[in-house]
Each structure stands twice: as C-alpha cells, then as structure tokens.
Amino acid sequence: MAVVQQEPGTEERILAAARRVFIRKGMAGARMQEVADEAGINKALLHYYFRDKQRLFEGVFKGGAEKQFGCIWNSFNDSTELFDAIERFVAAYIDRMLEEPLLPLFIAQEMSRDPEGLRAFVDRGQASRQRFIRLVEEALAAGAIIDIDPRDLLVNMMALCAHPFVARPMLTHIHGMNDEAFRRMMLKRRKSVPEFIIRSIRA
Amino acid sequence: MAVVQQEPGTEERILAAARRVFIRKGMAGARMQEVADEAGINKALLHYYFRDKQRLFEGVFKGGAEKQFGCIWNSFNDSTELFDAIERFVAAYIDRMLEEPLLPLFIAQEMSRDPEGLRAFVDRGQASRQRFIRLVEEALAAGAIIDIDPRDLLVNMMALCAHPFVARPMLTHIHGMNDEAFRRMMLKRRKSVPEFIIRSIRA
DNA sequence: ATCTGTTTTAACCAATTGGTTAATATTGCG
DNA sequence: CGCAATATTAACCAATTGGTTAAAACAGAT
Numbered sequence: 001m002a003v004v005q006q007e008p009g010t011e012e013r014i015l016a017a018a019r020r021v022f023i024r025k026g027m028a029g030a031r032m033q034e035v036a037d038e039a040g041i042n043k044a045l046l047h048y049y050f051r052d053k054q055r056l057f058e059g060v061f062k063g064g065a066e067k068q069f070g071c072i073w074n075s076f077n078d079s080t081e082l083f084d085a086i087e088r089f090v091a092a093y094i095d096r097m098l099e100e101p102l103l104p105l106f107i108a109q110e111m112s113r114d115p116e117g118l119r120a121f122v123d124r125g126q127a128s129r130q131r132f133i134r135l136v137e138e139a140l141a142a143g144a145i146i147d148i149d150p151r152d153l154l155v156n157m158m159a160l161c162a163h164p165f166v167a168r169p170m171l172t173h174i175h176g177m178n179d180e181a182f183r184r185m186m187l188k189r190r191k192s193v194p195e196f197i198i199r200s201i202r203a
Numbered sequence: 204m205a206v207v208q209q210e211p212g213t214e215e216r217i218l219a220a221a222r223r224v225f226i227r228k229g230m231a232g233a234r235m236q237e238v239a240d241e242a243g244i245n246k247a248l249l250h251y252y253f254r255d256k257q258r259l260f261e262g263v264f265k266g267g268a269e270k271q272f273g274c275i276w277n278s279f280n281d282s283t284e285l286f287d288a289i290e291r292f293v294a295a296y297i298d299r300m301l302e303e304p305l306l307p308l309f310i311a312q313e314m315s316r317d318p319e320g321l322r323a324f325v326d327r328g329q330a331s332r333q334r335f336i337r338l339v340e341e342a343l344a345a346g347a348i349i350d351i352d353p354r355d356l357l358v359n360m361m362a363l364c365a366h367p368f369v370a371r372p373m374l375t376h377i378h379g380m381n382d383e384a385f386r387r388m389m390l391k392r393r394k395s396v397p398e399f400i401i402r403s404i405r406a
Numbered sequence: 407a408t409c410t411g412t413t414t415t416a417a418c419c420a421a422t423t424g425g426t427t428a429a430t431a432t433t434g435c436g
Numbered sequence: 437c438g439c440a441a442t443a444t445t446a447a448c449c450a451a452t453t454g455g456t457t458a459a460a461a462c463a464g465a466t
Contacts, residue, residue: 010443028232029316032424042445047425049443105315111372112308113232122373129377146402151378152392156363156399158370163362166369169314170325174332175354189355196359199349200403213413235454245415250455252413 011049013039018046019060023106027057028113062120068103069121072096073128082139085132086157087194093161094190098183104165129154145201153201160193214252216242221249222263226309230260231316264321271306272324275299276331285342288335289360290397296364297393301386307368332357348404356404363396 008016017039021030032053036043050056075092079085097103110118136150164171164186172182211219220242224233235256239246253259278295282288300306313321339353367374367389375385 026232029229031422033422043424044426044446045444051425053424102315105311108308108369108373109312111370111376112305115372115376119376122376152395155367155374156396159362159366160359162370163366164358166311167314167361167365169318170311171358173314173318173322173325192355193359196403200399234452236452246454247416247456248414254455256454 010039010041010045014041014046014049014056015060018056022057022060023100023102026106026109026113027053027117032056057117061118069096069124073125076128076131076135079135082135082145083194083198085135086197089132089157090161090194090197091190094186094193097161097165098186101165101168101182104162105168108166143203145203148201153197157193157197160189160197164189213242213244213248217244217249217252217259218263221259225260225263226303226305229309229312229316230256230320235259260320265323272299272327276328279331279334279338282338285338285348286397286401288338289400292335292360293364293397293400294393297389297396300364300368301389304368304371304385307365308371311369346406348406351404356400360396360400363392363400367392 014035018030018035021035021038025031025034030053032046033043035056036046046056050059072089072092075088076085079088107118107121111122132154133150136145136148136153139145140147164182168182171177171185172179175181177185217238221233221238224238224241228234228237233256235249236246238259239249249256249259253262275292275295278291279288282291310321310324314325335357336353339348339351339356342348343350367385371385374380374388375382378384380388
C-alpha cells in the first residue's frame with residue numbers, strides 16, 4: 001500500500017509555526033498574531049483549533065519530550081561502558097541541538113518562568129540518568145575512574161554541552177563568529193568535550 | 204566630616220526595584236506597573252525620572268558592568284600562575300552569582316533578545332580574557348598543561364560555572380533541592396570545578 | 407507668607423493583546 | 437443537489453500596557 005505524501009493541514013501548520021515562535025520568543029514573549037502570521041492564517045483559527053495560548057503551547061510541547069530528547073537520553077542505552085557512554089551522549093546532545101540551537105535557552109527560560117510546564121522534558125530522562133549512574137558506579141568499582149559523584153559528573157557533562165548554545169550570542173560576539181563558525185566550533189567540541197571529561201576522571 | 208547615612212531617594216528606589224523585576228522577568232516580560240509596585244511609587248514617576256522603559260533599563264544596567272562583574276574578571280589580575288587563576292576565577296564567579304542566582308540566565312536571555320543591549324557586560328572582560336590567554340600560553344610553554352586552545356578552556360570554565368545557575372529550576376527539580384541545598388551544591392563546586400578542570404589539563 | 411521649582415498623584419490616552427462572534431466558505435456524504 | 441458539519445474570515449471586544457497630562461503637594465529660599 002503506497003503512502004501518499006500529504007500537504008500539511010492547518011493544524012500542523014499552526015503547530016510548526018507556534019513552535020518556531022515560542023522557541024524564539026518564549027511563551028510570554030510570543031504573540032498570537034505573530035504565530036498566525038508565521039503560519040499564514042487568520043488569528044482566530046488559533047482559537048478555533050487550540051482555544052487559547054496555553055493550550056497551543058501545550059499542543060506544541062506536551063508529550064513531545066520523547067521526540068525532542070529521546071535520541072539524547074537513549075544514547076546511554078547503547079553503551080555498556082562509561083567512557084563510551086560519555087562520548088555517545090555528548091555527540092547525541094550536540095547533534096540534536098545543532099538542529100535547533102535556540103532550544104537549550106528556551107528550556108532554561110521556560111523552566112524558570114513555569115517550572116511545572118516542561119516537567120516532561122526533565123522527567124523523560126529519569127530512567128536514563130539512573131542507567132548513567134550505574135555506569136559510573138561500575139567504572140568506580142572497576143577502578144577505572146577517580147572517586148566522583150555521578151550526579152556532579154552529569155551536571156558537568158550537561159554544562160559543557162549546553163552552555164555554548166545558551167551563551168551563543170555572547171560567544172559569537174566575543175569571537176566574531178557567524179553561524180557557520182559557531183557550528184564548526186560545536187562540531188569540534190563534539191570530540192574535545194568527551195576528551196576533556198575523560199581526562200579529568202580517568203584513574 | 205561625618206558622612207550621614209541617607210534614606211534612598213525615589214530615583215534609587217526605582218533603580219533597585221527595576222533591577223529586581225528586570226532580572227526576574229527580563230526586559231520584555233517586566234511590566235512598568237510591576238516595577239512601580241515593587242518600588243512603592245506611582246507608575247507615572249517611572250516616566251518622570253526615566254522617561255521610558257528603555258531608558259529605565261539602561262539606567263539600571265548601562266555602565267554597570269564594572270560593578271556587576273569587575274570582581275570576577277579582576278580575579279585574573281591577582282594570579283601569576285594558571286592553576287591559581289582558575290581557582291580564583293571559579294571562586295569569584297560562584298561567590299558573585301550566589302548573590303544573584305538569576306543573573307546568568309537574565310544575561311543569556313537579554314543577549315539573545317538584543318545582542319547590542321548588554322555589550323558592556325561582554326566587552327568588560329576583554330582585557331582580562333587576554334590576560335588569561337597569556338597565562339595559558341605561559342603554562343603551555345612551561346610544559347605544565349596539555350595542548351589546549353585557551354579559548355576552549357575559557358568556554359569550559361564559563362560552562363561549568365554558569366550552567367548550574369541557568370539550569371537551576373531543572374536541577375532543583377531533578378534532585379529535590381531547595382534554595383539552601385542548591386547553595387551548598389554550588390559551594391562544593393567552588394572547589395570541585397577547579398579540581399575537575401585542572402585534572403583534565405595538567406600535563 | 408509668597409513664590410518658584412520640583413516631586414507626586416490620579417485620571418486619562420492610544421495602541422496592543424488574547425480572545426469572541428457571526429457570517430461566509432468549504433467539504434463530504436447521501 | 438441539498439444538507440450538515442467543519443473550517444475560515446473580518447470585525448469586534450475587554451483588558452492590559454507604556455506613556456501623557458494637569459492638578460496638587462512639597463520643599464526651600466526670600
């Protein structure tokens with residue numbers, strides 16, 4: 001049975017446009033008229049399909065954690081050894097965020113504005129964080145790494161991955177980078193960050 | 204001549220209140236009525252003293268980089284050796300940000316919204332970053348560290364210092380921390396982050 | 407006490423915002 | 437084709453927002 005490629009319907013077009021505007025401006029800064037303009041529709045349609053701004057936001061982001069972040073957290077499932085896990089995590093994180101460089105700052109902003117709003121994004125990683133902690137404990141037991149709290153290590157990994165995206169305008173200003181140069185820098189970090197981490201923790 | 208402690212005038216009260224609201228909500232999210240409420244004044248006074256929202260924002264933040272960040276960047280001036288510089292920088296950064304934990308996220312947001320707006324915050328550190336680069340080069344020449352780009356090292360240091368503040372709501376949720384526990388975590392990192400970095404780069 | 411300049415207030419304004427309404431257009435089915 | 441349900445539109449609404457205005461209050465000097 002052949003699957004026929006379909007023109008996106010109005011609802012899909014709204015969700016995609018809303019996503020772009022919300023990520024760029026945040027929930028509070030996004031304007032419904034702006035979303036309508038971005039989707040090429042009359043503003044009243046936003047209310048017809050999604051009733052109000054909050055439901056539109058939820059329509060875009062609720063239940064989306066798997067799609068947004070699954071590939072990153074799933075990277076731990078593919079490893080049976082800590083150093084490999086670190087390499088895979090960093091690579092997966094940077095690859096994913098290079099698709100949407102504004103996402104880390106958006107999530108930080110929205111978590112600050114409404115901590116309950118994006119809980120799914122955070123809770124999605126719970127099982128994977130546990131798996132990571134076990135990998136660290138195994139490496140400790142094997143004497144492969146120094147004594148370090150797995151949670152501290154995970155904070156450091158997240159910091160080294162996420163911060164350049166959050167501080168992107170500052171970094172591009174300081175170093176006179178355009179978007180392509182930023183991308184190249186992150187691709188370099190895809191290798192150098194795991195090296196930096198592993199050098200630090202190796203016994 | 205004795206200096207008499209003075210009651211803050213209306214202008215000072217406005218600036219302090221505006222600062223709190225801007226840092227909490229960002230420039231776009233802050234409401235003039237909210238600033239007036241926070242300062243305990245009539246909203247029209249904001250316009251009497253500062254004419255409009257943009258000038259109020261500039262009144263709070265322009266020219267303030269030295270006071271906000273001087274202590275952090277000045278930490279490089281007190282060191283003649285790289286490892287000491289790293290320790291002093293991390294300590295100064297964390298101490299300063301523990302006074303205003305919302306500041307890193309605010310700066311990231313505002314740099315994203317209006318990159319020209321807070322240039323002074325970024326440019327303030329230029330001479331100090333040069334000094335840091337020289338310290339790295341001296342350590343390289345002395346064979347004390349591995350071959351690493353000073354700018355990469357500085358990004359990593361900033362990441363490990365700033366990210367927990369930016370991701371504070373996420374971290375407090377994941378680890379079930381209150382504000383006091385977050386503070387204790389950062390005080391631990393005040394020592395563990397320099398150790399992590401130095402272990403990674405030491406030759 | 408009077409005068410002048412400054413500060414403060416309450417009321418007001420125009421524009422913007424998220425949302426509503428009623429009419430119109432479209433779609434799919436029998 | 438007619439009908440009913442759905443989708444779309446333009447106009448409208450009430451509330452909020454940053455800002456304005458004129459009057460009143462205050463402060464200091466003479």
